[in-house]
Amino acid sequence: MTAGFLEDMTALLGSGGVLTGGDVAMRSADPFRVVPVVADAILRPRDTGEVSAILAAAARHGVVIVTHGGRTGVSGGVDSRAGEVVVSLERMNRIVEVDLVGRTIIAEAGVTIEALHAAAEASGLYYPVDLGARGSATVGGTIATNAGGNRTLRWGMTRDRVLGLEAVLPDGTVVSSLNRLVKNNTGYDLKQLFIGAEGTLGIVTQAVFRVVPKPISHEVAMVAVPDNAAMLRLLDAMQHLVSLSAFELIYPEFYESVTQPEVQPRPLPLGAHGYVLVEAMGYDAASDRAQFEAILERMLEEGVASDAVIAQSEAQRAALWKVRESVDVAVKAIFPLAMFDVSLGVADIDLYVRTVRERLEAAFPAAKMIVQGHVGDNNIHLGITVGPDTPAHEHAVDAIVYEALVPFGGSMSAEHGIGTLKNEWLRVSRNPAEIALMRAIKQTLDPANRLNPRVLF
Amino acid sequence: MTAGFLEDMTALLGSGGVLTGGDVAMRSADPFRVVPVVADAILRPRDTGEVSAILAAAARHGVVIVTHGGRTGVSGGVDSRAGEVVVSLERMNRIVEVDLVGRTIIAEAGVTIEALHAAAEASGLYYPVDLGARGSATVGGTIATNAGGNRTLRWGMTRDRVLGLEAVLPDGTVVSSLNRLVKNNTGYDLKQLFIGAEGTLGIVTQAVFRVVPKPISHEVAMVAVPDNAAMLRLLDAMQHLVSLSAFELIYPEFYESVTQPEVQPRPLPLGAHGYVLVEAMGYDAASDRAQFEAILERMLEEGVASDAVIAQSEAQRAALWKVRESVDVAVKAIFPLAMFDVSLGVADIDLYVRTVRERLEAAFPAAKMIVQGHVGDNNIHLGITVGPDTPAHEHAVDAIVYEALVPFGGSMSAEHGIGTLKNEWLRVSRNPAEIALMRAIKQTLDPANRLNPRVLF
Numbered sequence: 001m002t003a004g005f006l007e008d009m010t011a012l013l014g015s016g017g018v019l020t021g022g023d024v025a026m027r028s029a030d031p032f033r034v035v036p037v038v039a040d041a042i043l044r045p046r047d048t049g050e051v052s053a054i055l056a057a058a059a060r061h062g063v064v065i066v067t068h069g070g071r072t073g074v075s076g077g078v079d080s081r082a083g084e085v086v087v088s089l090e091r092m093n094r095i096v097e098v099d100l101v102g103r104t105i106i107a108e109a110g111v112t113i114e115a116l117h118a119a120a121e122a123s124g125l126y127y128p129v130d131l132g133a134r135g136s137a138t139v140g141g142t143i144a145t146n147a148g149g150n151r152t153l154r155w156g157m158t159r160d161r162v163l164g165l166e167a168v169l170p171d172g173t174v175v176s177s178l179n180r181l182v183k184n185n186t187g188y189d190l191k192q193l194f195i196g197a198e199g200t201l202g203i204v205t206q207a208v209f210r211v212v213p214k215p216i217s218h219e220v221a222m223v224a225v226p227d228n229a230a231m232l233r234l235l236d237a238m239q240h241l242v243s244l245s246a247f248e249l250i251y252p253e254f255y256e257s258v259t260q261p262e263v264q265p266r267p268l269p270l271g272a273h274g275y276v277l278v279e280a281m282g283y284d285a286a287s288d289r290a291q292f293e294a295i296l297e298r299m300l301e302e303g304v305a306s307d308a309v310i311a312q313s314e315a316q317r318a319a320l321w322k323v324r325e326s327v328d329v330a331v332k333a334i335f336p337l338a339m340f341d342v343s344l345g346v347a348d349i350d351l352y353v354r355t356v357r358e359r360l361e362a363a364f365p366a367a368k369m370i371v372q373g374h375v376g377d378n379n380i381h382l383g384i385t386v387g388p389d390t391p392a393h394e395h396a397v398d399a400i401v402y403e404a405l406v407p408f409g410g411s412m413s414a415e416h417g418i419g420t421l422k423n424e425w426l427r428v429s430r431n432p433a434e435i436a437l438m439r440a441i442k443q444t445l446d447p448a449n450r451l452n453p454r455v456l457f
Numbered sequence: 458m459t460a461g462f463l464e465d466m467t468a469l470l471g472s473g474g475v476l477t478g479g480d481v482a483m484r485s486a487d488p489f490r491v492v493p494v495v496a497d498a499i500l501r502p503r504d505t506g507e508v509s510a511i512l513a514a515a516a517r518h519g520v521v522i523v524t525h526g527g528r529t530g531v532s533g534g535v536d537s538r539a540g541e542v543v544v545s546l547e548r549m550n551r552i553v554e555v556d557l558v559g560r561t562i563i564a565e566a567g568v569t570i571e572a573l574h575a576a577a578e579a580s581g582l583y584y585p586v587d588l589g590a591r592g593s594a595t596v597g598g599t600i601a602t603n604a605g606g607n608r609t610l611r612w613g614m615t616r617d618r619v620l621g622l623e624a625v626l627p628d629g630t631v632v633s634s635l636n637r638l639v640k641n642n643t644g645y646d647l648k649q650l651f652i653g654a655e656g657t658l659g660i661v662t663q664a665v666f667r668v669v670p671k672p673i674s675h676e677v678a679m680v681a682v683p684d685n686a687a688m689l690r691l692l693d694a695m696q697h698l699v700s701l702s703a704f705e706l707i708y709p710e711f712y713e714s715v716t717q718p719e720v721q722p723r724p725l726p727l728g729a730h731g732y733v734l735v736e737a738m739g740y741d742a743a744s745d746r747a748q749f750e751a752i753l754e755r756m757l758e759e760g761v762a763s764d765a766v767i768a769q770s771e772a773q774r775a776a777l778w779k780v781r782e783s784v785d786v787a788v789k790a791i792f793p794l795a796m797f798d799v800s801l802g803v804a805d806i807d808l809y810v811r812t813v814r815e816r817l818e819a820a821f822p823a824a825k826m827i828v829q830g831h832v833g834d835n836n837i838h839l840g841i842t843v844g845p846d847t848p849a850h851e852h853a854v855d856a857i858v859y860e861a862l863v864p865f866g867g868s869m870s871a872e873h874g875i876g877t878l879k880n881e882w883l884r885v886s887r888n889p890a891e892i893a894l895m896r897a898i899k900q901t902l903d904p905a906n907r908l909n910p911r912v913l914f
Contacts, residue, residue: 099802101689101693101802101803101804102802102803102804102835103696145642146642146646148640148642152639152640153639156617157639157640159646160613160617169894173890173893174890175890175891175894176888176890176891177891179868180802180866181800181801181802181835181867181868181871182609182610182614182800182833182834182835182836183605183609183614183800183831183834183835183836183868183871183872184800184868184870184871184886185602185603185605185653185868185870185871185872185873185874185875186868186869186870186875186883186886186887187653187875187883187887187891187892187895187913188650188653188654188894188895188898189603189616189649189652189653190891190894190895192646192649192650193645193649193894193898195646196642196644196645196646197645212696213693213696213697232558236558236670239560239669239670240670240740241740242699242700242739242740242741242745243699282699283697283698283699284699284748284751287744287747287748288699290744291741291744294741343638343639343640343641344638345556345558345559345637345638346558346559347558347559374640376639377639377640378559378638378639378640379638379639379640409637410638411636411638411640411641411642411643412643413641413642413643414638414640414641414642415640415642416642417642418642418643418644426643426644429641429643430643430644431633433630433631433632433633434632434633434634434644434647435644436630437626437632437645437647437650438644438645438647440901440902441645441650441898441901443901444897444898444900444901445897456644
């Protein structure tokens with residue numbers, strides 16, 4: 001089915017532009033386990049013109065295209081099959097422009113988030129979207145999934161950082177909408193169609209990012225809270241700090257698991273209701289520090305914080321962040337693990353977590369759950385094991401986690417997207433009219449359902 | 458043509474729900490001049506169900522609908538004709554919910570921005586989108602136009618404050634997408650379709666706004682800059698102030714005109730290249746004040762600022778803002794006036810303004826231009842008179858203003874939208890592929906072109 005198409009592609013892209021056979025299977029479609037990519041070929045265009053030619057030819061040949069960024073997603077968004085062809089943006093990895101005055105960076109889709117950070121930093125700038133997979137995750141992938149991460153409560157998700165982008169539609173049309181302006185109300189904001197659409201409406205080839213001056217002050221503290229009311233009061237107080245850049249809640253099971261002596265030091269003793277990593281960044285070192293300390297002192301005096309430690313050096317700041325980011329360590333302790341990424345009102349999070357825990361323990365004697373998340377953005381991640389990893393167990397756990405969200409109006413995917421693994425549960429967060437409108441948009445841009453065909457729907 | 462439809466509407470809405478004749482013509486479609494509304498009727502639904510019933514009936518009868526918010530727009534977005542029917546959201550003016558913990562406010566489309574501000578303030582919260590027309594402009598209108606205003610550089614445009622919304626499609630389908638969560642990646646972000654779409658894709662009936670804690674500190678200063686390089690250096694320095702909330706440039710002609718003795722005091726003497734109103738808001742009065750003063754002192758020492766005055770009271774803060782907001786005063790001085798709302802890279806603004814001024818003066822001996830704007834958001838407003846207000850003059854001035862933007866990649870509508878008055882010039886800022894994609898979206902949602910049919914396209 002794809003033979004004629006792949007002949008055209010070899011002529012277009014050259015031999016290094018078309019990978020087949022073992023070169024396809026040696027790549028993994030999953031960031032945590034080895035799941036070989038299955039596809040007739042991986043195409044590696046070098047510029048937007050080649051992406052356009054690929055999609056125009058795919059349209060003529062009726063070939064299904066699945067787009068790959070850094071393959072760090074956890075919702076199966078890169079899933080492809082025999083008879084389908086992958087387009088990887090990995091060779092489109094140029095920083096196109098850094099504008100110091102306008103504070104914008106134009107980057108091709110294949111640039112990694114780490115490289116984008118480096119390009120910004122080299123110019124005294126800062127790209128604030130950050131996530132654990134920064135070394136592999138790409139500009140294109142984070143746009144497709146509207147990646148969030150640790151500092152959303154200050155600087156927004158990827159959607160909030162993209163001023164403009166260029167995308168290729170399924171018929172090969174290039175829509176170049178590389179706006180650099182903060183204010184530009186000239187018709188529909190087309191970039192929004194492609195951000196968070198998980199590659200179902202077009203292939204993003206480059207984007208204009210809004211960056212900020214590189215912060216010079218950096219404060220990090222770990223704060224123990226005695227109960228949920230205190231956690232909410234701490235969040236409220238910290239939201240009155242203009243320089244606040246992160247508010248990350250770690251539940252005790254996770255905290256205990258990742259601060260075993262053989263892993264890393266435990267910054268505060270066990271026994272608290274939860275541990276909150278708070279971070280602030282600004283441009284006036286003395287004043288930022290004073291404000292940060294003043295709030296934390298007040299929280300200790302008022303009993304909102306039962307204990308707290310403020311990092312005194314870059315090494316200590318990194319150590320506190322490492323407690324929060326040691327998901328791999330926590331995961332090893334309770335393998336096999338199902339990971340969830342939900343969001344709901346901050347006032348409801350504690351009751352939700354207790355409800356899920358009770359229902360899991362009632363259904364599965366071996367159930368264990370670890371919880372941490374970006375509470376300042378409504379977002380928590382649950383890691384759950386209930387015993388052997390069977391489809392029936394998987395479905396039962398999914399049902400407990402997702403159905404408990406419904407009374408709270410929660411979202412079943414806060415930042416990981418739907419991909420091909422969560423379609424069944426989309427109805428938990430989206431009503432039939434919303435899904436019908438999504439389908440109408442998909443039908444308009446990709447009527448033959450040839451781009452990432454099993455994603456979302 | 459609309460008779461049968463209006464009979465149905467009277468049955469649906471009652472007599473107070475359907476205005477005709479003089480009750481239609483007594484309303485103005487223009488905020489600055491009296492331009493009577495022309496339409497067969499104005500319908501005033503009381504809830505989303507009635508909006509849905511109106512649009513379903515309009516679809517059956519083939520009636521064109523034009524939506525009215527506060528009618529403060531300046532791009533002709535409310536333009537209607539005989540044979541068409543207006544839907545005004547004025548009776549849907551309830552604050553539905555204020556969530557103190559999640560910091561969200563749900564408001565119906567007819568709530569004014571002033572009422573939204575008041576509802577927020579009553580709960581210790583702050584809705585940061587603000588604009589001169591706040592007393593009449595509504596939630597629905599500011600969503601439809603993605604209103605920006607004075608504090609965009611800190612808190613974004615309306616798009617950035619809307620977490621979710623409810624809209625009624627042209628066939629009467631209610632799409633309720635009232636998300637309240639910061640992170641929610643569950644399929645296409647449908648609210649984006651309706652924000653900034655100027656009522657062409659559906660009628661927004663209510664929305665969830667993200668609000669912030671009410672600031673307790675408020676600093677305002679007027680700063681004189683000796684040249685454009687100094688203005689850019691001042692902007693760079695102020696962007697390192699975390700609490701910065703506005704950076705508004707006033708050109709000397711505007712400044713002189715609005716600070717005549719009979720109008721209001723002149724805070725700084727004439728003779729500077731430009732006057733910048735800078736504002737900061739935060740939650741730590743002493744520290745915020747100290748940081749604000751420190752930056753301004755440094756600017757004076759370095760010669761970036763040639764003069765500056767910091768407001769010492771609420772009255773003085775209001776007086777400095779009044780200089781910036783006295784557009785009505787400046788307008789009177791150079792009537793008849795054409796107003797423009799453009800954006801471009803901050804580094805290019807000065808050259809652009811000089812280019813437009815030269816071309817105007819070359820073409821029209823009587824040309825006068827006043828300039829001010831939200832430079833921190835790339836946005837300037839031009840007020841231009843060239844003599845008698847004729848269609849030929851209008852077109853010639855439009856051409857000078859808009860065509861000079863092209864080499865800079867500027868936008869011909871930064872925050873006012875396209876409406877029915879600027880369609881001809883959309884091509885200055887949008888390429889054919891972008892416009893084709895906009896048309897495809899319009900065709901999908903409103904295939905019969907019955908909602909605001911002359912807007913945008």
